[in-house]
Amino acid sequence: MIAKYVSVSLALLATLTASAQTNAQKNATVIRAARAQVGVTHGYDNRYHQIAYPGGDVPVTTGVCADVIVRAFRAAGLDLQVMVHDDMRKHFSAYPRKWRLTAPDANIDHRRVPNLEVFLRRSGKAVSVTKNGPDYLPGDIVVWRLLGGLPHIGLVSDRRATPQRYLVIHNVGAGTREEDVLFAYEITGHFRWFSK
Numbered sequence: 001m002i003a004k005y006v007s008v009s010l011a012l013l014a015t016l017t018a019s020a021q022t023n024a025q026k027n028a029t030v031i032r033a034a035r036a037q038v039g040v041t042h043g044y045d046n047r048y049h050q051i052a053y054p055g056g057d058v059p060v061t062t063g064v065c066a067d068v069i070v071r072a073f074r075a076a077g078l079d080l081q082v083m084v085h086d087d088m089r090k091h092f093s094a095y096p097r098k099w100r101l102t103a104p105d106a107n108i109d110h111r112r113v114p115n116l117e118v119f120l121r122r123s124g125k126a127v128s129v130t131k132n133g134p135d136y137l138p139g140d141i142v143v144w145r146l147l148g149g150l151p152h153i154g155l156v157s158d159r160r161a162t163p164q165r166y167l168v169i170h171n172v173g174a175g176t177r178e179e180d181v182l183f184a185y186e187i188t189g190h191f192r193w194f195s196k
Helices: 002-018 023-035 064-075 079-089 114-122
Strands: 140-143 152-162 165-170 177-179 187-189
Touching: 023 064, 023 152, 023 165, 064 079, 064 114, 064 152, 064 165, 079 114, 114 140, 114 152, 114 187
Parallel strands: none
Antiparallel strands: 140 152, 140 187, 152 165, 165 177
């Protein structure tokens, strides 16, 4: 029970701190928060869980690729659980019907890459998909299709793999990692939440 109150208190503190930050500061906060999951989130769990709303999360030691993004954005005062749920309530027909849902579900919708992809596009955050490393800036969100068409999502790091390409922070099944995988899979989406 104490952990729940600590989690809520930390989320409130992050929200208050984030409101005074510039876009560049929020972007840096998101990257740091994603990197902070490396070595902490060491598992992968895509099962359905009942979680709190707002601010709900599965245990930080596990999760899916989308959880890396959701947790990082919360550190900058942006709760994708709430934002995706609100948009899905208003525009449910714009979202994929892959899971036979008849209404939004705040427990899981923000944890599904196709929903995040639709939300980011609807929010006007899409930028060009290219094969040019310098086009992908720190804090950008990248969506891929893995072999077999499985969707995957990650965050571009501020650490470089090469002079022309940044690392990516993601969880592709073995926990959160910071790796040189930007062009390892087919890129289907490229998003920039914070203007540069």
